Amino acid sequence: xxxxxxxxxxxxxxxxxxxxxxxxxxxxxxxxxxxxxxxxxxxxxxxxxxxxxxxxxxxxxxxxxxxxxxxxxxxxxxxxxxxxxxxxxxxxxxxxxxxxxxxxxxxxxxxxxxxxxxxxxxxxxxxxxxxxxxxxxxxxxxxxxxxxxxxxxxxxxxxxxxxxxxxxxxxxxxxxxxxxxxxxxxxxxxxxxxxxxxxxxxxxxxxxxxxxxxxxxxxxxxxxxxxxxxxxxxxxxxxxxxxxxxxxxxxxxxxxxxxxxxxxxxxxxxxxxxxxxxxxxxxxxxxxxxxxxxxxxxxxxxxxxxxxxxxxxxxxxxxxxxxxxxxxxxxxxxxxxxxxxxxxxxxxxxxxxxxxxxxxxxxxxxxxxxxxxxxxxxxxxxxxxxxxxxxxxxxxxxxxxxxxxxxxxxxxxxxxxxxxxxxxxxxxxxxxxxxxxxxxxxxxxxxxx
Amino acid sequence: xxxxxxxxxxxxxxxxxxxxxxxxxxxxxxxxxxxxxxxxxxxxxxxxxxxxxxxxxxxxxxxxxxxxxxxxxxxxxxxxxxxxxxxxxxxxxxxxxxxxxxxxxxxxxxxxxxxxxxxxxxxxxxxxxxxxxxxxxxxxxxxxxxxxxxxxxxxxxxxxxxxxxxxxxxxxxxxxxxxxxxxxxxxxxxxxxxxxxxxxxxxxxxxxxxxxxxxxxxxxxxxxxxxxxxxxx
Numbered sequence: 099x100x101x102x103x104x105x106x107x108x109x110x111x112x113x114x115x116x117x118x119x120x121x122x123x124x125x126x127x128x129x130x131x132x133x134x135x136x137x138x139x140x141x142x143x144x145x146x147x148x149x150x151x152x153x154x155x156x157x158x159x160x161x162x163x164x165x166x167x168x169x170x171x172x173x174x175x176x177x178x179x180x181x182x183x184x185x186x187x188x189x190x191x192x193x194x195x196x197x198x199x200x201x202x203x204x205x206x207x208x209x210x211x212x213x214x215x216x217x218x219x220x221x222x223x224x225x226x227x228x229x230x231x232x233x234x235x236x237x238x239x240x241x242x243x244x245x246x247x248x249x250x251x252x253x254x255x256x257x258x259x260x261x262x263x264x265x266x267x268x269x270x271x272x273x274x275x276x277x278x279x280x281x282x283x284x285x286x287x288x289x290x291x292x293x294x295x296x297x298x299x300x301x302x303x304x305x306x307x308x309x310x311x312x313x314x315x316x317x318x319x320x321x322x323x324x325x326x327x328x329x330x331x332x333x334x335x336x337x338x339x340x341x342x343x344x345x346x347x348x349x350x351x352x353x354x355x356x357x358x359x360x361x362x363x364x365x366x367x368x369x370x371x372x373x374x375x376x377x378x379x380x381x382x383x384x385x386x387x388x389x390x391x392x393x394x395x396x397x398x399x400x401x402x403x404x405x406x407x408x409x410x411x412x413x414x415x416x417x418x419x420x421x422x423x424x425x426x427x428x429x430x431x432x433x434x435x436x437x438x439x440x441x442x443x444x445x446x447x448x449x450x451x452x453x454x455x456x457x458x459x460x461x462x463x464x465x466x467x468x469x470x471x472x473x474x475x476x477x478x479x480x481x482x483x484x485x486x487x488x489x490x491x492x493x494x495x496x497x498x499x500x501x502x503x504x505x506x507x508x509x510x511x512x513x514x515x516x517x518x519x520x521x522x523x524x525x526x527x528x529x530x531x532x533x534x535x536x537x538x539x540x541x542x543x544x545x546x547x
Numbered sequence: 548x549x550x551x552x553x554x555x556x557x558x559x560x561x562x563x564x565x566x567x568x569x570x571x572x573x574x575x576x577x578x579x580x581x582x583x584x585x586x587x588x589x590x591x592x593x594x595x596x597x598x599x600x601x602x603x604x605x606x607x608x609x610x611x612x613x614x615x616x617x618x619x620x621x622x623x624x625x626x627x628x629x630x631x632x633x634x635x636x637x638x639x640x641x642x643x644x645x646x647x648x649x650x651x652x653x654x655x656x657x658x659x660x661x662x663x664x665x666x667x668x669x670x671x672x673x674x675x676x677x678x679x680x681x682x683x684x685x686x687x688x689x690x691x692x693x694x695x696x697x698x699x700x701x702x703x704x705x706x707x708x709x710x711x712x713x714x715x716x717x718x719x720x721x722x723x724x725x726x727x728x729x730x731x732x733x734x735x736x737x738x739x740x741x742x743x744x745x746x747x748x749x750x751x752x753x754x755x756x757x758x759x760x761x762x763x764x765x766x767x768x769x770x771x772x773x774x775x776x777x778x779x780x
Binding site: 130135137166225227231257258261353354356397 | 574578581582584589590593595598602603609612615623682683684686687689692741743744747748750752759760761763764766767768769770772779780
């Protein structure tokens, strides 16, 4: 069924039919300011934003388009202007005395477009002298917009299936299909590597409950086989819960309200299985949204561990036997913004790759200063903007990959992998293969004979 | 003229200074109060303090951040250094403070003050021109983004002529009056404009970090406030 187009992305038809959107936007904004923790930052930003434009120099979208609307500071000003006018005493007084800015439907449409041109990669924060976090402004603006129905349909449909659908996951994979897939993976491991590895289901008291991006069961067989192989050789105590096996949390991209509900469901499954830790698969946003679990569920919630952290610790402890032969192709690593920007996971994957690759090269810049793949902030799920993602948003990343001369690009993130593959297809980088980190590791694990 | 000068240097100066100091203290106080409230509401109170401190210090002394748009960066750093140092450490200003309240502190050598003043003036001209011609900064710019540096320029230029009468082509009193009045106006504008970053800058990295520390049930409360608690996804 075709959806009427108002934005560059599809929204639900019901959203377009809504009346009195400016008033409803302001009501939602007020509620979010009252119950959330955004007022402090918005107030400081609204007072002191200097409009120097330094942020533009670090924005890959602005680099590609040179358009005023793609300057991070310009984008943030769209929301800060509303904040100043309606939520500060000076703004209200000024409007009463002199009139001026009024929130309109057209202005909402401008925001709706602007905040989904940004991938919320937060690279620009590091270059703002005043410490403004434009990614934060995008984050809260998207939530307010979502409360008046302005949210890409691709995101809301996934969340609906996850929170209210029969399968309870974003890919709509029922448990029998999950078990069939896993059985296939076990057979593959046996046939290719001559090793019997089982994916444990619903093991009560296991140390880790495994939450990959559920789409990995459809798209990333090698990554999942690598995850299982690591758990096998290290004797890790882990399980997949049939009550919830999806680490994806698109609430991070458009609504704290949804993010909170999805995160609580993850914890509920871990508690059902009496697990002590949540093991997140190769997925940047799943990891970052899981890092919010102490926020929603308190300090006693199960600890969150990314699979790369686990693998690195095991490798460093000598518990992952490796073959003498290394990966011979030239390999480079793409840092997913959600785990690298704040510097939480940057060195572990590099140490693993250096241990298993003979020709590892870095992209420049990297780690906390990396460029986004161009599909961050949920934009990778919006297929109707693929051309924009792979030409404008991802141009810088395509250039980076080309400059390394790498044959293999490793990215431990389901969303980055999808974007990077499309990026390579659309930018004459067809010879480059995009893989997960555990895909490569699997090739060199020595299972013995 | 003398009456005007006495008024500008006397009641108006003290009023403007008090307005600036109290205004900035109010902003600092509100920010600290709001930061404590935000922290207490947060579900996760683990703040990466080392990271926040490092980012704060890095931008208070941004010597390693000058490569990004370097002409703009270098001139703004010099401009900021001069604007902070000259008013506080000019020997003539300190003498006035000593006469007024009996307090004095070490002064910058006059030659250095002069050099910094000239650097500020060059910085003002450079910043305004770069803003006006930059395809990035120009469309972002508001009235205050031009007016404030120009006002700083007037204050420093008139101050330079007061200190160096040989270069002054005008009568002393009008130049002095211009200097004092423009400084008074700046004091009034500091807490009301983006110049409030004078007091808020040390807080902003913490403020940005705290915003990501949500209250545990913010989403549920927003749903109730909007009557959406039973609404399908």
